[in-house]
Amino acid sequence: MALIVAKFGGTSVASPERIQKVAQRLIAKKQEGHDVVAVVSAMGKTTDELVALAASVNTSPAKREMDMLLSTGEQVSMALLAMAIQARGYQAVSYTGWQAGIATDDNYSSAKIDNIDTHRIREGLETGAIVVVAGFQGITTEGDITTLGRGGSDTTAVALACGISADVCEIYSDVDGIYSADPRVAPRARKLDVVSYDDMLELSSEGAGVLQARAVEFARKYKVVIHSRSAFSDAEGTLIKEVAPSMEQAVISGIAHDTSEMKITMRGLHDEPGIAAKVFSILASNNVSVDMIIQNVSTDGKANISFTFPGSQKENAMEAVNRAAEMLDASQILIDENIAKVSLVGTGMKSSPGVAARAFKTLAENEINILMISTSPIRISVVVDGSQVEAAVRCLHTAFGLDSDTIFEETQLSAEEIAAKMNKGR
Amino acid sequence: MALIVAKFGGTSVASPERIQKVAQRLIAKKQEGHDVVAVVSAMGKTTDELVALAASVNTSPAKREMDMLLSTGEQVSMALLAMAIQARGYQAVSYTGWQAGIATDDNYSSAKIDNIDTHRIREGLETGAIVVVAGFQGITTEGDITTLGRGGSDTTAVALACGISADVCEIYSDVDGIYSADPRVAPRARKLDVVSYDDMLELSSEGAGVLQARAVEFARKYKVVIHSRSAFSDAEGTLIKEVAPSMEQAVISGIAHDTSEMKITMRGLHDEPGIAAKVFSILASNNVSVDMIIQNVSTDGKANISFTFPGSQKENAMEAVNRAAEMLDASQILIDENIAKVSLVGTGMKSSPGVAARAFKTLAENEINILMISTSPIRISVVVDGSQVEAAVRCLHTAFGLDSDTIFEETQLSAEEIAAKMNKGR
Numbered sequence: 132m133a134l135i136v137a138k139f140g141g142t143s144v145a146s147p148e149r150i151q152k153v154a155q156r157l158i159a160k161k162q163e164g165h166d167v168v169a170v171v172s173a174m175g176k177t178t179d180e181l182v183a184l185a186a187s188v189n190t191s192p193a194k195r196e197m198d199m200l201l202s203t204g205e206q207v208s209m210a211l212l213a214m215a216i217q218a219r220g221y222q223a224v225s226y227t228g229w230q231a232g233i234a235t236d237d238n239y240s241s242a243k244i245d246n247i248d249t250h251r252i253r254e255g256l257e258t259g260a261i262v263v264v265a266g267f268q269g270i271t272t273e274g275d276i277t278t279l280g281r282g283g284s285d286t287t288a289v290a291l292a293c294g295i296s297a298d299v300c301e302i303y304s305d306v307d308g309i310y311s312a313d314p315r316v317a318p319r320a321r322k323l324d325v326v327s328y329d330d331m332l333e334l335s336s337e338g339a340g341v342l343q344a345r346a347v348e349f350a351r352k353y354k355v356v357i358h359s360r361s362a363f364s365d366a367e368g369t370l371i372k373e374v375a376p377s378m379e380q381a382v383i384s385g386i387a388h389d390t391s392e393m394k395i396t397m398r399g400l401h402d403e404p405g406i407a408a409k410v411f412s413i414l415a416s417n418n419v420s421v422d423m424i425i426q427n428v429s430t431d432g433k434a435n436i437s438f439t440f441p442g443s444q445k446e447n448a449m450e451a452v453n454r455a456a457e458m459l460d461a462s463q464i465l466i467d468e469n470i471a472k473v474s475l476v477g478t479g480m481k482s483s484p485g486v487a488a489r490a491f492k493t494l495a496e497n498e499i500n501i502l503m504i505s506t507s508p509i510r511i512s513v514v515v516d517g518s519q520v521e522a523a524v525r526c527l528h529t530a531f532g533l534d535s536d537t538i539f540e541e542t543q544l545s546a547e548e549i550a551a552k553m554n555k556g557r
Numbered sequence: 558m559a560l561i562v563a564k565f566g567g568t569s570v571a572s573p574e575r576i577q578k579v580a581q582r583l584i585a586k587k588q589e590g591h592d593v594v595a596v597v598s599a600m601g602k603t604t605d606e607l608v609a610l611a612a613s614v615n616t617s618p619a620k621r622e623m624d625m626l627l628s629t630g631e632q633v634s635m636a637l638l639a640m641a642i643q644a645r646g647y648q649a650v651s652y653t654g655w656q657a658g659i660a661t662d663d664n665y666s667s668a669k670i671d672n673i674d675t676h677r678i679r680e681g682l683e684t685g686a687i688v689v690v691a692g693f694q695g696i697t698t699e700g701d702i703t704t705l706g707r708g709g710s711d712t713t714a715v716a717l718a719c720g721i722s723a724d725v726c727e728i729y730s731d732v733d734g735i736y737s738a739d740p741r742v743a744p745r746a747r748k749l750d751v752v753s754y755d756d757m758l759e760l761s762s763e764g765a766g767v768l769q770a771r772a773v774e775f776a777r778k779y780k781v782v783i784h785s786r787s788a789f790s791d792a793e794g795t796l797i798k799e800v801a802p803s804m805e806q807a808v809i810s811g812i813a814h815d816t817s818e819m820k821i822t823m824r825g826l827h828d829e830p831g832i833a834a835k836v837f838s839i840l841a842s843n844n845v846s847v848d849m850i851i852q853n854v855s856t857d858g859k860a861n862i863s864f865t866f867p868g869s870q871k872e873n874a875m876e877a878v879n880r881a882a883e884m885l886d887a888s889q890i891l892i893d894e895n896i897a898k899v900s901l902v903g904t905g906m907k908s909s910p911g912v913a914a915r916a917f918k919t920l921a922e923n924e925i926n927i928l929m930i931s932t933s934p935i936r937i938s939v940v941v942d943g944s945q946v947e948a949a950v951r952c953l954h955t956a957f958g959l960d961s962d963t964i965f966e967e968t969q970l971s972a973e974e975i976a977a978k979m980n981k982g983r
Contacts, residue, residue: 147613154614181633187573188580188637189644196643199651200636203629207607210626211614217622218615225625230700251700274656274677 133298134256135160138170138266138288142305143362144208145175147215153303153362154215157261161221166256168295170266170288171212173204194239198268198278202228205265205284213263222260226251228268229276233287235269241280242269244287247294256295264291282343289346293353300350300357306341307361308368309334312386314539316521317528321535323384324367327374330384330476331357333510337474338389347371374478382486383477383531388524390471390517392422392439394502395452399462402434410436410455417451419444423472423505423514433462437503439514442468470502471520474512475527487511493530499523559724560682561586564596564692564714568731569788570634571601573641579729579788580641583687587647592682594721596692596714597638599630620665624694624704628654631691631710639689648686652677654694655702659713661695667706668695670713673720682721690717708769715772719779726776726783732767733787734794735760738812740965742947743954747961749811750793753800756810756902757783759936763900764815773797800904808912809903809957814950816897816943818848818865820928821878825888828860836862836881843877845870849898849931849940859888863929865940868894896928897946900938901953913937919956925949 137157144150153169160167181200185192192200209225216223232248255262266284269277279286285302292300309331312320326334328351335344341359350357350371360368400406407426414421422439429435440448449466456464480486490511494501499522503514515523528534563583570576579595586593607626611618618626635651642649658674681688692710695703705712711728718726735757738746752760754777761770767785776783776797786794826832833852840847848865855861866874875892882890906912916937920927925948929940941949954960 147610150614184573184633184637185640188576189640192640193643196636196639196649196651199639199653200633203632206629206632207610207626210622211610213622213625214611214615214618217619223622225622227625227702276653 132164134166134168134295135299135301136168136170136288136292136295136297137301137303138284139172139303139362140284140305141172141175141177143303144171144212147211150174150208150211150215153212154219157216158219158221161261168252168256168262168264168291168297169212170264170284170291171205171208172266172284173201174208174211177204177207195275198239198242198276201278202265202268202276205267209263209265213261216261216263222258223263224255224258224260225263225265226255227265228287229270229274231264231291233269233290235271235277235279237271237273237275237277239275239277242271242277244269244279244290247290249291249294252291252295282345285343285346286349289349289353289355289357292355293349298356300355302342302346302357302359303362304341304359305362306359307364307366308359309339309341309371310385311533311535312524312528313339313388316388316524317386318539319528319534319537320539321533323369325370325372325374326384327478328371329478329509331371333474333476333507334385334387337387337476337510337512338391338472339385339387342371382479382483383475383533384479385476386524386527386531386533387474387476388471388520389474390520391442392470392472392514393442393445393448394437394439394467394470394514395448396435396437396465396467397452397456397459397461397463398429398433398435398465400434400436400459402428402432406434406459407436409459410452411438413455413458414438414440414448414451417447419448419451423503423512425503439470439472439503469517470514471517471523472512472514473520473523473527474510475531476510478509480509480511489530490527493526494523497522497526499526558590560592560594560721561725561727562594562596562714562718562721562723563727563729564710565598565729565788566710566731567598567601567604569729570597570638573637576600576634576637576641579638580645583642584645584647587687594678594682594688594690594717594723595638596690596710596717597631597634598692598710599627600634600637603630603633621701624665624668624702627704628691628694628702631693635689635691639687642687642689648684649689650681650684650686651689651691652681653691654713655696655700657690657717659695659716661697661703661705663697663699663701663703665701665703668697668703670695670705670716673716675717675720678717678721708771711769711772712775715775715779715781715783718781719775724782726781728768728772728783728785729788730767730785731788732785733790733792734785735765735767735797736811737959737961738950738954739765739814742814742950743812744965745954745960745963746965747959749795751796751798751800752810753904754797755904755935757797759900759902759933760811760813763813763898763902763936763938764817765811765813768797808905808909809901809959810905811902812950812953812957812959813900813902814897814946815900816946817868818896818898818940819868819871819874820863820865820893820896820940821874822861822863822891822893823878823882823885823887823889824855824859824861824891826860826862826885828854828858832860832885833862835885836878837864839881839884840864840866840874840877843873845874845877849929849938851929865896865898865929895943896940897943897949898938898940899946899949899953900936901957902936904935906935906937915956916953919952920949923948923952925952
């Protein structure tokens with residue numbers, strides 16, 4: 132007899148058939164005696180289609196109107212899901228973000244939730260209905276529709292779970308939980324039963340796309356237990372929750388990798404104070420999200436700066452760097468589009484010295500060259516050449532004792548699920 | 558310097574290109590110094606597509622969820638229209654039905670407007686923006702989304718025009734005004750400059766699909782001047798407004814025809830009181846909208862009842878009639894699917910006796926057999942065989958002096974416009 136928030140992403144509601152399956156799943160929970168609030172994303176590629184439609188009438192549409200447009204995507208899927216539940220003889224009621232009381236600031240397209248007035252959701256639950264809420268959207272105090280930006284539906288689910296004091300926030304997706312590494316890259320990866328908020332946050336930030344870092348951050352702040360599980364099977368997934376420090380912890384929880392970044396190196400800069408500040412303020416003003424940075428001085432007294440950034444921002448980054456190079460007399464600009472970041476994550480690292488050394492030694496033994504290094508108290512990230520990402524993940528996975536006895540077989544998945552996994556960072 | 562409400566139907570916003578044209582049109586009005594509130598329908602076939610999507614998950618979806626679903630259609634087109642206006646450097650702001658303050662009852666799928674809180678629209682206008690409002694939708698006092706049903710967007714436009722005391726409510730469609738008859742049927746039909754509310758109401762009710770009767774009724778009640786005009790040309794259309802009785806009026810304003818009805822005849826009923834009541838209460842309980850009714854008694858003392866109804870309700874009608882026939886021992890049921898109703902409409906009829914006689918004589922001279930007759934103080938409708946509808950409209954059009962000197966050439970229209978006209982009753 133629990134109160135459950137269950138979030139289904141765009142892939143899970145991509146077609147009427149899949150919506151029917153989600154309806155069955157929610158009804159099964161209801162039949163077990165639970166109260167259920169479902170949170171849904173827009174169907175499949177709907178959001179992309181709406182973005183394209185907007186682009187056809189305005190190359191840089193106002194964000195208020197964009198949010199007005201995009202919020203229709205979830206409104207369609209939530210109404211259809213409510214209908215599908217009703218078709219099976221169960222009560223359901225759907226609410227848009229504003230009807231569900233999700234109040235946000237007016238930062239259109241990436242609004243933050245200020246608070247949630249849950250009275251309509253509670254009313255819906257009291258009538259015995261399965262309540263279906265549109266993810267990704269909210270309303271300003273002025274009464275304008277906002278969207279929460281990337282990862283918004285996960286955030287809606289976690290925020291609602293917090294608002295109604297749900298026992299668990301189940302996040303359904305095309306993968307069946309959090310793995311110690313991407314099973315397609317490391318076939319001996321194992322599904323984790325539990326991951327701490329801190330570790331999940333690092334894993335999410337470093338390329339494990341199953342959960343959005345923002346939602347995990349919210350969950351950590353309000354102690355919402357997340358259950359990451361598959362929309363296509365009944366298997367238990369991974370719990371993301373507070374893990375007592377006294378618990379016996381593995382040194383490393385998992386290994387994330389990310390091949391979506393690129394690296395730019397500026398050579399021959401005058402070695403004087405403020406150079407890095409200039410470069411990165413130009414990049415920031417061009418909306419480039421810089422990840423890792425290295426600055427060093429070569430033998431000729433000139434400075435070199437390297438940094439990584441999302442490959443999708445390549446044009447903005449090059450434009451900014453060319454401007455900076457002119458200003459700072461750089462002798463050369465190099466871009467490496469084929470890099471990979473591999474990150475070891477584990478809260479246990481804090482109490483276990485020598486992790487970095489062991490990681491670097493392992494990579495060296497496997498003849499994998501480290502291009503850049505970045506660390507946090509519970510994470511070690513290295514940048515390697517893109518061609519070596521699989522080898523790097525595998526040898527680290529083995530070296531840190533993460534290998535499972537069973538080998539993950541990709542053929543267990545349908546072509547559809549594999550396609551979905553390939554696209555999991557969306 | 559007027560305040561204008563301009564409504565554009567689904568055909569007018571069916572593609573990004575057409576939305577751009579609507580934006581240009583609205584901007585032209587703004588440039589002339591007018592304040593503009595646009596009301597839009599969903600793009601093209603969007604509503605049909607959403608209905609099909611709903612049917613794929615639930616064969617009889619709850620109306621609340623249906624309205625939730627369908628209301629997204631206008632939300633998409635209004636956001637795109639606002640973006641298209643902004644792309645041209647003009648201010649625009651879009652509002653959903655609930656944001657525009659359109660309060661309705663909770664009669665989902667065919668809600669009635671209770672009142673309109675126009676403060677957001679006024680605020681928008683005060684900032685100098687072109688205000689774009691979603692047609693067809695409103696909100697209940699509980700905060701649930703409703704739709705207004707068939708003709709809802711026209712009604713939204715008229716109601717808003719009333720609420721903000723607009724000078725005129727322009728209703729743009731694929732036809733350029735109200736004609737004395739359908740030009741495709743009567744090539745000498747003339748475009749009318751002015752039509753009274755009463756005549757327009759009869760014309761709309763009797764098959765002239767340009768304006769929805771419901772919107773005309775609303776306009777008549779609140780004295781809103783409607784300008785029915787083409788979305789594809791700048792030509793003046795037809796004004797629908799109060800016409801002073803003292804004005805010199807034509808006897809007949811126009812001739813409407815309607816081929817969408819069917820006729821059922823029940824024969825051999827016992828001629829006793831209450832038979833008609835029984836037949837029509839069964840039809841009503843089956844949601845059949847009966848139009849014309851004839852009851853007579855044949856020589857054998859048995860009663861015959863004939864009635865017409867929308868062809869789209871054929872199944873419901875037959876089911877009801879079969880039930881009634883069994884109850885009342887009818888000897889025979891006949892259905893005629895190929896009939897046409899031709900209606901002469903004109904307020905001038907009231908002060909001009911002999912119109913009916915002249916109409917019947919004209920039809921007789923042209924060897925057109927009258928199957929049924931129905932009249933109101935300003936309308937005479939006859940049902941004729943479907944094969945004779947063109948002949949009937951043309952001979953009446955000529956007989957009542959409506960013929961124009963110029964002949965309407967269908968080739969003046971693009972294939973698209975013709976297709977749109979063919980579909981104008983939607």
